Amino acid sequence: VQLHFDQLARKSDSRILLVVLDGLGGLPRGDRTELEAAATPNLDRQARHSALGCLIPVEQGITPGSGPAHVSLFGYDPVEFQVGRGVLECLGVGLDPGPKDLCARANFANISGGVIADRRAKKENQRMATALCQELCAGLQKAIPCIGDVKVVIRSGEEHRFAVMFQGPGLGEKGLNDSDPGHEHEAPEEVKSSEPDAQKSARLANEFIRLCGERLAGRAQANGVLLRGLGLAPVWPSMAERFKLKPACIAAYPMYRGLARLVGMSILPAGSTWESGVETLALHKSEHDFFFLHLKELDKAGEDGDFDRKVELIERFDEEILPQLLGLGFDVLCITGDHSTPAVMRSHSWHYVPVMLHSGYVRPQVSVDHFGERDCLAGSLGRLYSKQLMAVLLAHAGKLGKFGA
């Protein structure tokens, strides 16, 4: 038995801004985390009249990928609402798969004598240049515009990776395996499914792989293609249905726009800089009642193991972006991350994410010196799952009615 937010949610004039600093949470280098080490006078001042807390992205101990980490911030259970890897790859390269489009994550590989010699088609142990991937993808797209009644859409990603989307009638997804066996020195797998409604998809995938092989034949490295994560884009209830919101997304990176599209957000132009995102926000602020502003760069600094760069980015947010956001007068302003990306780990992690929520109705905590992981431990929001945050935002915005009489 669950609470149904759609029955409690109500329209109001108030507006919510959710700022996601991707990978915000960190771990100490010496004594202080990235956020604790950063000089952030504006965040600190804001924190003193905000409610602080700690978000658990998915579950205790679980390190989330970007998909589940965002889906939960949007108010959806990340275990119930999962996005397949093929779909995520298509979203990431900027494709817009519909619910009947079969998506796959693809990559160039070297196949020799029927077995996979190199799953990444490296040359002298160097990964493929993205420019070469783009060139090969353009060639494949030209050679394979369609297979039978199915349109084929190919788009290059980074290095050896690309995405494929198949658009046509009768494409099921159940039980489809990867053609990539996950190991070298093995033959690629034939794509199969025991489900009748995925037979066409399996045949299509195998034919696509065969046609790519024909086209790439004779190349020294990238002479074959492997497919993974074959699946259809999910059909989910929208944020409008679930929360009676009119939500909009401002994100420079395609994957986050794609995830936002899955929950029915309008996608606003973001440009490539933080400033252009804020400009868009200022321009459209009266047209929506929920804005998701995604800033990617902290996560990249964390993944690169660049503690100082992550600190600098936090300081730049504090100095240049936050004052502008505060000037826009949102009723609820929430600043958090989708997950932690500690520079010392060079990867996403399971650690809780600091969160700061400001509205006219927040409970204060004992005292706050600084917006950082340690201060958030004693915050008045306490510790909550990311998927629970949306209800807290709605409540602080006066957008949730009373439960029961």
Next chain:
Amino acid sequence: VQLHFDQLARKSDSRILLVVLDGLGGLPRGDRTELEAAATPNLDRQARHSALGCLIPVEQGITPGSGPAHVSLFGYDPVEFQVGRGVLECLGVGLDPGPKDLCARANFANISGGVIADRRAKKENQRMATALCQELCAGLQKAIPCIGDVKVVIRSGEEHRFAVMFQGPGLGEKGLNDSDPGHEHEAPEEVKSSEPDAQKSARLANEFIRLCGERLAGRAQANGVLLRGLGLAPVWPSMAERFKLKPACIAAYPMYRGLARLVGMSILPAGSTWESGVETLALHKSEHDFFFLHLKELDKAGEDGDFDRKVELIERFDEEILPQLLGLGFDVLCITGDHSTPAVMRSHSWHYVPVMLHSGYVRPQVSVDHFGERDCLAGSLGRLYSKQLMAVLLAHAGKLGKFGA
């Protein structure tokens, strides 16, 4: 929809040590709990670079028995994975019941004129001496080696209590009642079940009680036997299956070894002293990647209401045991309890249990003076259910992959 840890868990070289100080949590006598009153310089120093937190053994307000309190620390939902009382009693006396063996908790009683005069067969209001229980059990075992095609295994416990295990074909457990009505001045119940596959078990239990009565006839006090908690040992997925661990148990008390066996741990020799347990750990530390070290004595001091003894035991752990454990170089070291046993209550309690986790990837808290209940309140692990701890241990040991892309 649930997270499946078996799909995220992965093998690695790192090693985890979980130290369970049974009944660790306490309540203040005057101002300080047992753990707060103890002088623990080593624990305090360790706490300063560890993550602290509070464990809820089963659920808010719920006082757990030893079974659920440990099952949850092993990463199993204690409500889903329950151990019957008969099975727990058999484990506690050192029997090793298999999944087809019917277990029961038994005790000597005084039966007079067909009704139970004393459920504990006391003499001049004194409980039976354990030595007498052992003598009576040896006699019964000799007189009743089997019943039909079923082998009977009898082993004495403390005072009037003993355990019985029936080993043979066709023993079901469904719907079996206790022969002990739970009150005096009533006749013992006939064991029955409405389930066809438990009919043989019911007949067997009644015949066992009848044979014991024949053998004990004429004794002034212990002239009958009552059975409770009839049931089969459960078959659970192992920790190897669920978490890809190769776990081992070091526990001086049989029941804890038995619980560890139910989740597939290897049982290492523990000796009877804390020092011998540590020696075993040192000797076998490279053979497993997860160790459960159980130290019982704090719980006994708590149950005895001996606050000072519990303090002394904590101080002895701090001075003599912890330095040796730290010297073994585990990647993840977690020190906690299975539940609280406040000396002022002389019993298990529902209060949260302090937990300290050390690894290279812990989030610090604001400051720690002392490893105690109050410092744990502001700990960076926050408050979590004991059943969630395992994922946190695995994460800190690099043994959990990313969820979603």
